[in-house]
Amino acid sequence: MYCEAMARTRDPAVRRLLLERAAQMLRTRQPVTLRTLVAGTGVSTMAVYTYFGGMDGLWKALRQEGFTRLATRLAAVKRSADPVRDLAALGAAYLANALENPDLYRVMFDAGFDLEDTGAADETLHRLVQVIERAKAEGRFHDEVDPLELATQSWAIGHGLASLVATGPLPHQALAHGAPMLTALFTGAGDEPARCRRSVEHGWGRAAPARPTSHDRKGAP
Secondary structure (H helix, E strand, O other): OOOOOHHOOOOHHHHHHHHHHHHHHHHHOOOOOOOHHHOOOOOOOHHHHHHOOOOHHHHHHHHHHHHHHHHHHHHHEEEEEEHHHHHHHHHHHHHHHHOHHHHHHHOOOOOOOOOOOOOOHHHHHHHHHHHHHHHHOOOOOOOOHHHHHHHHHHHHHHHHHHHHOOOOOOOOOHHHHHHHHHHHHHHHOOOOOOHHHHHHHHHHHHHHHOOOOOOOOOOOO
């Protein structure tokens, strides 16, 4: 149980507790108010003002937290000598983040909530753009490939799998579709098929979750 003294001293654990509880309540379609949010946590409604300035601030922070965790996960992907491998690894890291934070993942793409940092989503896409530019410079992709367009297509594959597995109807085994879809995309962009397949499988396999999480189950939540 969290006490009032913890809220007054701005314990990061209290802030995290409130964010994760709000995300979970949204997923289970519970009404989120000041009182329902703190019920059973040992924290009073004042903690919402202490940490977020009120409910509006909570919603902004909640969506921002999703992108913050995603940025941390993507930053942990080490650069290799193979940019196509790195692209696949970033896609797998994106998916792993969604599986580990399914409630926050839902909120990240809910346009009904504002962001504290409106450039957060753009920064995620920009990471992919930078790696694609490397791949072009190294001759893996055609010169005429638009890095932003290809990054968007790559993100769409990752987001589709994340939505269908982390928060939707497909089982964990569906993650295996990621590697062939990315291989087809990058081969179409100019990479040599056999080399592309090896790179993608290396990056996807090293970074993708090895087994289902507690949220991975067939059927919508």
